[in-house]
Amino acid sequence: MYGDFALVYDRLMADVDYDAWALHYQALLAQRGVPRGAVVLEAACGTGNLSLRLARTYQLLPSDLSDAMLSIAAGKARAAGQRLVFIRQDMQSLRAHRPVDALVCGCDGVNYLLTPAALSRFLRSAHAALKPGGALAFDVSSPDKLRRVLGGNTQVLRGEGICYIWENAWDEARQQLQLSLSIFDRQPGGQYLRIEEEQLQRAWTRQELEDAMRAAGFADVRCFGNFSMDPPDKQAQRLHFTAIKA
CATH class of the missing domain: 3.40.50.150 (Vaccinia Virus protein VP39)
Structure with a gap:
């Protein structure tokens, strides 16, 4: 996991x-x-x-x-x-x-x-x-945070040696937030490791x-x-x- x-x-x-x-x-x-x-x-x-x-x-x-x-x-x-x-x-x-x-x-x-x-x-x-x-x-x-603050929002953030795209999709019927992250982590040789992560949270x-x-x-x-x-x-x-x- x-x-x-x-x-x-x-x-x-x-x-x-x-x-x-x-x-x-x-x-x-x-x-x-x-x-x-x-x-x-x-x-x-x-x-x-x-x-x-x-x-x-x-x-x-x-x-x-x-x-x-x-x-x-x-x-x-x-x-x-x-x-x-x-x-x-x-x-x-x-x-x-x-x-x-x-x-x-x-x-x-x-x-x-x-x-x-x-x-x-x-x-x-x-x-x-x-x-x-x-x-x-x-x-x-809280439900307000997952539904209103995060739901439907996309963030693109860049840090030293790492950047990621964080997309959120709210499912009203299930009261769940789907978090999708695409992470690019710079390796010692200069290439980037791409990591895909999917998570679900319940409100x-x-x-x-x-x-x-x-x-x-x-x-x-x-x-x-x-x-x-x-x-x-x-x-x-x-x-x-x-x-x-x-």
């Missing part, structure tokens, strides 16, 4: 403020009583950008389904002097060697769950992995997610807009959710 795309992912995401992401997740978990040093399982960790930051605060168990992403994440952890064990597992069948204090899934991971059944599997496996009273925290790009409404969380056994479900600790307004581009295992 991802393959060559994993090799250029971090360069495409260079403008993302992962320090801010980590601080916000720490605030969300602290509000739920998760202390420093708690055991936290991370789903869909990708190349580990959020993982390395969360691992400074928690006993982190990062996981992902992509071997290519995990290989890059493990290399970055070694370079940073962090002793992290990365776990290969599907976010729809999460497991830990013992129940954990909290579970996080950042940076749009839940948007890649395309059906109610897939969403339910993620939430039920998250519930099973948590201790009683454990906390769940995740985020999604989940606040109500759909809250209902699914309760159906999976979670209680005290809360939703926050963007990177605030306030409820979202209609223009919020990102929704963060937290809940407790009942």
Whole structure:
């Protein structure tokens, strides 16, 4: 899964403020009583950008389904002097060697769950992995962002040694965004490696997610807009959710 795309992912995401992401997740978990040093399982960790930051605060168990992403994440952890064990597992069948204090899934991971059944599997496996009273925290790009901001838009971006064309197509019937990327990565000899990447993201409404969380056994479900600790307004581009295992 991802393959060559994993090799250029971090360069495409260079403008993302992962320090801010980590601080916000720490605030969300602290509000739920998760202390420093708690055991936290991370789903869909990708190349580990959020993982390395969360691992400074928690006993982190990062996981992902992509071997290519995990290989890059493990290399970055070694370079940073962090002793992290990365776990290969599907976010729809999460497991830990013992129940954990909290579970996080950042940076749009839940948007890649395309059906109610897939969403339910993620939430039920998250519930099973948590201790009683454990906390769940995740985020999604909002329907407004996927439909209005990204849907139908094409971007052409050029950086040092890399350029890409990013096309988005919105499917109203399926409530899905198709992302098509053509990436040109300059190699040491001057030639360019072309990488084609297709992804689908599902637009989940606040109500759909809250209902699914309760159906999976979670209680005290809360939703926050963007990177605030306030409820979202209609223009919020990102929704963060937290809940407790009942």
